Amino acid sequence: xxxxxxxxxxxxxxxxxxxxxxxxxxxxxxxxxxxxxxxxxxxxxxxxxxxxxxxxxxxxxxxxxxxxxxxxxxxxxxxxxxxxxxxxxxxxxxxxxxxxxxxxxxxxxxxxxxxxxxxxxxxxxxxxxxxxxxxxxxxxxxxxxxxxxxxxxxxxx
Numbered sequence: 001x002x003x004x005x006x007x008x009x010x011x012x013x014x015x016x017x018x019x020x021x022x023x024x025x026x027x028x029x030x031x032x033x034x035x036x037x038x039x040x041x042x043x044x045x046x047x048x049x050x051x052x053x054x055x056x057x058x059x060x061x062x063x064x065x066x067x068x069x070x071x072x073x074x075x076x077x078x079x080x081x082x083x084x085x086x087x088x089x090x091x092x093x094x095x096x097x098x099x100x101x102x103x104x105x106x107x108x109x110x111x112x113x114x115x116x117x118x119x120x121x122x123x124x125x126x127x128x129x130x131x132x133x134x135x136x137x138x139x140x141x142x143x144x145x146x147x148x149x150x151x152x153x154x155x156x157x
Contacts, residue, residue, distance in 0.1 A: 080125050085126075089119040 014022065092115050100108045 081126055082123060085119055085122040089115055 009019070009022075093112055094113045095106060096115070100111070
């Protein structure tokens with residue numbers, strides 16, 4: 001069931017000026033609806049783009065945080081291992097000194113040198129196995145779109 005707008009306007013018996021005003025008002029209303037619809041559509045598209053970008057940034061942040069935590073844990077573990085190796089070295093040196101004392105100085109020197117070499121090997125192993133590289137990976141196929149804004153923070157046209 002269609003509404004016949006022409007018959008309705010004929011029954012109103014409008015003058016030329018009133019018809020002209022009605023036409024201008026109708027065109028204005030249509031243009032307003034069209035402009036508002038386009039603005040809302042543009043804003044919706046921008047919000048979807050921002051949402052996608054924020055989601056990707058959050059994912060990248062979680063990945064970076066995990067890599068950083070893993071790298072720092074590796075550094076902490078290596079420092080702890082080096083500390084334990086040094087403690088073991090000094091404990092064994094003092095133990096040798098207490099055990100052998102001044103009895104056999106040549107044997108004591110050789111045992112101390114052996115402990116030094118053993119500790120140097122442990123520290124060399126730690127230094128060659130360190131993997132502290134916390135690499136920055138490229139974004140996960142994210143294209144960040146910068147939208148220019150005016151002084152008030154509104155998007156520019």
